[in-house]
Amino acid sequence: MTSTANPPITSPAGGSRSGVTVTPGRLFLGGEWVDGGDRRRPVIDPATGAEVTTVAEAGAEDVDRAVAAARRAFDSGVWSRLPARERGRVLIRAANLLRERSEEFARLESLDTGKPLVFSRVIDVSTAAEMLEYYGSLAGSVEGSVRSTGAPMMAYTRREPLGVVAAITPFNFPLVLSVSKIAPALAAGNALVHKPSEETPLTALRMADVLAEAGVPAGIFSVLTGGSEAGQALAAGRRVDKIAFTGSTAVGRKIAAAAGENLQHATVELGGKSANLIFADADIEAAVGTAINGFVYNTGQFCMAGSRVLVERPVYDQVVEAIAAASAHVPVGDPFDEGTVIGPMTGPRHLEKVRSFLRRAQEGGARVLGAGAAEPEAVTAGGYFTRPTVLADVAQDSPFVQEEIFGPVLTVQPFDSEDEAIRLANDTPYGLAAGLQTRDVTRAHRVAAALQAGLVWVNGWGVLDVAMPIGGYKASGYGRECGPEGLDEYLQTKSVLISL
Incomplete structure (x- = not known):
């Protein structure tokens, strides 16, 4: 459960x-x-x-x-x-x-x-x-x-x-x-x-x-x-x-x-709407951790956030359940508390944008999971806090997949083949970053070459170095x-x- x-x-x-x-x-x-x-x-x-x-x-x-x-x-x-x-x-x-x-x-x-x-x-x-x-x-x-x-x-x-x-x-x-x-x-x-x-x-x-x-x-x-x-x-x-x-x-x-x-x-x-592809042969535990880090880091206010996760169907249910369960326990709180992982949104305008997306998701019948499913509008002492939320089984043409939310909101979709995964990953206006989780080294090179993004991570997310260029494709x-x-x-x- x-x-x-x-x-x-x-x-x-x-x-x-x-x-x-x-x-x-x-x-x-x-x-x-x-x-x-x-x-x-x-x-x-x-x-x-x-x-x-x-x-x-x-x-x-x-x-x-x-x-x-x-x-x-x-x-x-x-x-x-x-x-x-x-x-x-x-x-x-x-x-x-x-x-x-x-x-x-x-x-x-x-x-x-x-x-x-x-x-x-x-x-x-x-x-x-x-x-x-x-x-x-x-x-x-x-x-x-x-x-x-x-x-x-x-x-x-x-x-x-x-x-x-x-x-x-x-x-x-x-x-x-x-x-x-x-x-x-x-x-x-x-x-x-x-x-x-x-x-x-x-x-x-x-x-x-x-x-x-x-x-x-x-x-x-x-x-x-x-x-x-x-x-x-x-x-x-x-x-x-x-x-x-x-x-x-x-x-x-x-x-x-x-x-x-x-x-x-x-x-x-x-902007970005970066896809993170999890193949069935990946280290699933590590891939789940990577997926969570990819969308909660900096409260999701990250142009290279891994805000879309695409999962090969044999492990789809397992990954969805694990991400939703783990994200519910990510510490949210005062940025000066050493145990905090998610601080507040930077301002009320950004918080309201995230809330408006979540309201639309709930009204539209999306499967809403994670901490945000129970209490999406968590606020304390006047601050601009929200909890991480997972949206499962969303359609490729939905605004949650196509538009940059810029908050701790993750969409999860299944795929049945490598070609389908690449097609879904590339099928947004954006192309800033992407990632894939797999143990197959030939697949890693093949898929990295096919992804329309300026930066591709393999078996990780968000690692940046000043020696490596950053920039986007498309919008x-x-x-x-x-x-x-x-x-x-x-x-x-x-x-x-x-x-x-």
Whole structure:
């Protein structure tokens, strides 16, 4: 029988539980902290619903000032013409400073997003430091090549920075997704204006201090907190040479359209609806654990979440029952409780989106299992909590399979053959990630090649490394982050031909 027992949701232990002091945020513009206009925006603790602080609300005029400062700094050559190895040393110093302040950054990230502190420490802060270090080490390797031509001339290529980069990042991994743009952009010699999510801006503001202390010159890096006005002004700015965006597919389409109108470079890493294929020959116990981790991690607010599980029919009932039973016991609670695995959703808007999907599933007669079947709308102390929910026997054309829910909701479907599994996995608008669980090594290679996704895991889920590129197929976007491919996105090639 599938268990519906729910572990208690632990209550936040009061306002001091974060252990960090948070002051009202200002804009970091042109190397200085400025107040901006009179408008302020609250930052909410998603575990309690209480206001933590306020940050400045940047407007279009602030965007213009930041871009102008970035343009001046870039054109001056203070960073772009600095020897690449020296730029690399600055980024490595920033990595070391981040590690020295790792506990502060981890606690800020958990306070801001609601993710469990243990994950903020081990994954988010660690990954951000590794990115800075990796691209700091890679900066000195950027070089052109000498080419042979049919004419009497010396011919070679140069790899040069693009200029001014606009980086717009979402709420779910604010530190990692900020640094995934900051590190390669700066390593390549660009200037960068960053607008973090209006909901989770705190670590981006602290990164400005880290980069300045490490030696990034004034004007090369700015942070503008605020909402859609600042984001739209930055994306539409004609003095920006590249837009680097991570977020929803709907907003990504607008970003790409604006970049196309202005003939700007762009990378857009967008939504996902990733399929995890479990074959009958897999280690079922390990596969079930992988499936649960794939959809509950970061409260399901993960563009590469394994939100669809496809199971070979001989083990389908066994896997459904095991996932539903185990997910009912995943600890949900205060992110500063060391035993918490699922924290709150980052905000009320995201929580309501998940609840609306679950209401539709229940009204539509879907088989709803797991903790969410008994108590889907669990809330404590004003926080934005929900429990993991499993939807079994859903149709391929249902919105639960086709649309990104962005919460701890998993669909489970059966398949009868390898070809059917591949067809079902590829049959959504998205193509960001995918996975398969099998002991058959030839199947692993064959299926990985057939899956339409930018990243494929075999016998695991969610393992990422800064050396490996990330990016999407189809409506999951274009361009790549991480790896040397991520650095290439911030460079352009110039050919030089000298007559002899």
